[in-house]
Amino acid sequence: MSIFDYFKMFRDKSVNVTCPKCSRIAQQSMHKSRKNITMLCPHCGYYFRSGEC
Template identity: 60%
Template sequence: MSIFNALKMFSDSSVKVTCPKCSYVTEQSSQKLRKNITLICPKCGHYFLPEEE
């Protein structure tokens, strides 16, 4: 395993995100949050950006 693979493994952590519409808490990849990708709530289907929290 190279040092880059080890660093990638540590950076692939999950973060708890709360849906702004229904307050459902789910775990999302921290990479999605850094890239500001639109998230979808698995409970109500609401689309939201991580910055809207």
């Protein structure tokens, strides 16, 4: 891992995302939201993508 990867890790912010199943709000990585990567709801364990909401 290069030094630029470490800087990116610290620069990445969190956003509030609403789970489509339980409707609870959780903080997820902005990187996951932008890249449409599958996210896991910490409350109910439902897997979803930000585009499905």
